[in-house]
Amino acid sequence: MEGLTLLMQIYVFVLAIFVGFELITKVPPTLHTPLMSGSNAISGITIVGALLSAGVEDMSISTVLGFIAIIFAMINVVGGFLVTDRMLKMFKKK
Amino acid sequence: MVVVSYIVYLIASICFIFGIKKLASPKTARQGNQLAAVGMLLAIIVTLLDKRVMSFEWIIAGIIIGSVIGAVFALKVKMTGMPQMVGLLNGFGGGASVLVALSEYERIYFGNQQFEIYTLITIVLSILVGSVTFTGSLVAFGKLQELITGKVIKYPFQHPLNALLILGVLVLGVIVVINPINIQIILVITAVSLILGILLVLPIGGADMPVAISLLNSYSGIAASMTGFVLSNNMLIIAGALVGASGIILTIIMCKGMNRSLMNVVLGGWESAGSGGSSSSVVSPKGQVKSIDAEELAMLLDSVSSVIIVPGYGMAVAQAQHAVRDLMNVLEKKGVKVRFAIHPVAGRMPGHMNVLLAEAQVEYDKLVAMEDINDDFPNTDVVIIIGANDVVNPAARNNPNSPIYGMPILNVDYAKTVIINKRSLNVGYAGIDNELFFYPNALMYFGDAKEAITKLVNELKSSN
Numbered sequence: 001m002e003g004l005t006l007l008m009q010i011y012v013f014v015l016a017i018f019v020g021f022e023l024i025t026k027v028p029p030t031l032h033t034p035l036m037s038g039s040n041a042i043s044g045i046t047i048v049g050a051l052l053s054a055g056v057e058d059m060s061i062s063t064v065l066g067f068i069a070i071i072f073a074m075i076n077v078v079g080g081f082l083v084t085d086r087m088l089k090m091f092k093k094k
Numbered sequence: 095m096v097v098v099s100y101i102v103y104l105i106a107s108i109c110f111i112f113g114i115k116k117l118a119s120p121k122t123a124r125q126g127n128q129l130a131a132v133g134m135l136l137a138i139i140v141t142l143l144d145k146r147v148m149s150f151e152w153i154i155a156g157i158i159i160g161s162v163i164g165a166v167f168a169l170k171v172k173m174t175g176m177p178q179m180v181g182l183l184n185g186f187g188g189g190a191s192v193l194v195a196l197s198e199y200e201r202i203y204f205g206n207q208q209f210e211i212y213t214l215i216t217i218v219l220s221i222l223v224g225s226v227t228f229t230g231s232l233v234a235f236g237k238l239q240e241l242i243t244g245k246v247i248k249y250p251f252q253h254p255l256n257a258l259l260i261l262g263v264l265v266l267g268v269i270v271v272i273n274p275i276n277i278q279i280i281l282v283i284t285a286v287s288l289i290l291g292i293l294l295v296l297p298i299g300g301a302d303m304p305v306a307i308s309l310l311n312s313y314s315g316i317a318a319s320m321t322g323f324v325l326s327n328n329m330l331i332i333a334g335a336l337v338g339a340s341g342i343i344l345t346i347i348m349c350k351g352m353n354r355s356l357m358n359v360v361l362g363g364w365e366s367a368g369s370g371g372s373s374s375s376v377v378s379p380k381g382q383v384k385s386i387d388a389e390e391l392a393m394l395l396d397s398v399s400s401v402i403i404v405p406g407y408g409m410a411v412a413q414a415q416h417a418v419r420d421l422m423n424v425l426e427k428k429g430v431k432v433r434f435a436i437h438p439v440a441g442r443m444p445g446h447m448n449v450l451l452a453e454a455q456v457e458y459d460k461l462v463a464m465e466d467i468n469d470d471f472p473n474t475d476v477v478i479i480i481g482a483n484d485v486v487n488p489a490a491r492n493n494p495n496s497p498i499y500g501m502p503i504l505n506v507d508y509a510k511t512v513i514i515n516k517r518s519l520n521v522g523y524a525g526i527d528n529e530l531f532f533y534p535n536a537l538m539y540f541g542d543a544k545e546a547i548t549k550l551v552n553e554l555k556s557s558n
Contacts, residue, residue, distance in 0.1 A: 003212070005326060006212045006323075009322070009323055009326065009328065009331055012328050012331050012332060012335075013319055013322075013323075013331050013332075013335050014335075016331065016332040016335035016336060016339075017335045017338065017339045018339075019111060019335075019336065019339075020114075020335055020336040020337075020338065020339025020340060021339050021343065023111065023114045023115050023118070023336070024114065024336075024339055024340045024343045024344075025343060026115075026118040027114075027117050027118050028118070028119075028120075028463075029347075029436065029438060029444070029445060029448070029463050030120065030436075030445060030448040030458050030461055030463075031117055031118075031120060031123055031445060031448070032344060032347075032443075032444035032445030032448070033176060033180070033443060033444060033445035033446060033448065033449045034117065034123060034127070034445070034449070035114075035117050035340060035344070035444075035445070036180050036307070036308070036311050036340070036341075036344065036443065036444060036445075037176070037179070037180050037183070038113070038114075038117060038126075038127045038130060039114065039311065039315065039336065039337040039340040039341070040180060040183050040184055040187065040311060040314065040337070041127075041130065041131070041134070041183075042110050042113075042114075042130055042134070042315075042333050042336065042337050043184075043187045043311075043314040043315045043317070043318045043333070043334060043337040044134070044186075044187050044190070044318075045134065045137065045318050045329065045330050045333040045334065046187065046190040046191050046194055046317070046318050046321045046330065047134075047137075047138060047141075047190070048137055048138070048141045048325075048327060048329070048330060049190075049191075049194035049198075049321045049322075049324070049325050049327070049330065050156075050190055050193070050194055050197075051138065051141045051142060051144075051147060051153060052141065052144065052146055052147065052325065053193075053194055053197035053198065053201070054152045054153050054156060054197075055142075055144070055146060055147030055148055055149060055150070055152075055153055056146065056147075056148065056149070056201065060200070060201075060204060061197075061200045061204070062197045062198075062200045062201045062204070063149075063152060063197075065193045065194075065196050065197035065200065066152070066156075066193070066194070066197045067152045067153075067155070067156045068156075068193055069156075069189075069190045069193035069194050069197065070152075070153060070156030070157060070160060070190075071156050071159050071160040071163070072160065072186040072187070072189045072190040072193065073160065073186070073187065073190035074156065074157055074159070074160025074161050074163075074164055075160045075163045075164040075167065075183065075186045076164070076183050076184075076186040076187040076190065077134055077160075077164065078160065078161045078164030078165050078168070079163075079164030079165070079167045079168045079179075079183050079186075080164075080168075080183050081127060081128075081130070081131040081134070081168075082164065082165055082168035082169065083167070083168035083171060083176075083179060083183075084127045085124060085127055085128070085131075086168065086169070087173070087176070087449055087452070088120075088123045088124040088127055089124065090449075090452040090453050090455070091120040091123065091124075091452045091458050092452070092455065092457055092458070093120065093121075093457050093458060093459055
């Protein structure tokens with residue numbers, strides 16, 4: 001059963017990569033920097049894992065690692081989305 | 095409740111996909127970024143409602159600390175500092191992946207639970223990719239911030255050493271999978287992976303940073319996906335895969351822009367590159383260069399009808415984007431058609447020049463990509479190159495012995511007159527002479543980009 005779960009996850013992973021390729025090849029060069037910082041923010045999705053690690057009731061090494069992971073991931077998420085927004089605000093057409 | 099959270103995770107995944115889709119046009123891009131942020135918020139909220147999350151003090155403290163630091167970074171950073179900013183944020187993402195993987199290992203280890211083989215495999219991969227992303231990004235940040243030299247750094251046994259370390263991590267990984275109750279080995283894997291990240295990025299030179307940053311961006315996505323495998327969470331897998339794909343595509347575009355293979359960039363620099371200190375080029379055998387001063391240049395520009403400006407990293411270093419915008423405005427007021435030619439690897443990250451000029455309020459439709467503008471150079475009166483070098487070196491077209499031969503370049507030399515603004519005749523990143531400077535239609539306009547362009551703008555204004 002575990003093996004099957006892994007297989008399903010690999011399905012999802014591979015299909016998502018195809019979706020990613022399709023979407024990103026359409027992004028024009030002028031937006032490549034915001035694309036990087038924006039996608040960067042999305043990679044901060046590890047915050048979900050960090051929250052689960054830090055949230056266990058008994059205080060342990062796990063919790064401490066999770067706590068630091070939350071800080072790291074939130075810097076990534078908040079910094080990434082905000083800086084992308086700041087950049088995209090500036091892109092104007094005549 | 096579990097079902098609800100999975101549905102919300104699905105919605106969040108859709109937000110990410112549509113968010114990136116909307117990044118395909120500057121008109122909808124901002125909305126797209128906000129949509130992705132909403133997806134993230136949904137994912138965070140629903141995770142907090144998970145029954146496994148029982149104590150909130152640490153979580154709330156972590157969220158506040160991280161958000162404040164992230165917000166300060168994002169609001170303080172200058173547009174010229176964007177490449178190192180992206181590098182740094184990338185590193186934190188990778189770091190978070192390692193920590194989550196370690197935490198998950200500890201949880202199973204101290205909880206005396208059974209280790210599943212595939213969980214172990216993904217934990218090891220998560221640690222490897224996350225650690226390389228973390229320290230690699232920090233080194234990239236250090237190079238771009240000039241805390242570490244931007245030159246190509248070579249060290250003894252570079253390639254065998256790195257190969258050995260990667261092999262070592264993999265062997266240790268297999269040992270852990272066979273015999274999971276071995277926390278020391280996990281720690282050794284982490285340490286070696288962290289060192290590997292430093293060693294892999296250290297040799298990459300400054301102008302190759304667009305490739306390095308894109309590649310690290312991709313790694314951070316793959317690290318997030320790995321975390322998704324560890325936690326059996328499809329949303330993480332999807333989000334990570336999207337980012338991984340994005341980074342890989344940008345990496346490929348950057349490599350094509352330099353006509354180099356990914357391996358060549360990753361293994362560290364052009365053979366003749368950077369560190370060789372080939373600054374002996376000030377006097378070249380090819381003859382004299384002609385130079386021009388601001389007054390003469392203003393006179394020249396008074397009688398032209400089309401100008402293409404080619405910005406490069408020098409413009410970013412001198413923070414000259416606003417002065418360049420003024421130049422555009424004053425020329426347009428005289429009825430001159432002004433456009434910008436953007437080489438894919440100009441600057442230190444993909445799209446670097448576009449962001450700087452957007453900051454200076456240059457409309458994005460005036461920035462033209464290399465393929466679209468290259469045929470227009472023969473019909474252009476004046477090209478003004480500001481702080482770019484290798485990307486306009488005709489040797490890439492006509493000298494098969496040149497290390498940059500075959501690299502796509504902007505064909506500026508086909509224009510009637512080429513003005514090159516540079517501080518000196520020094521070589522560019524590739525460490526080679528630029529024969530363009532000695533062409534009969536080339537004129538050097540020496541000086542710091544910001545000062546020189548401002549001076550030119552003043553001359554043009556006063557000549558009215």
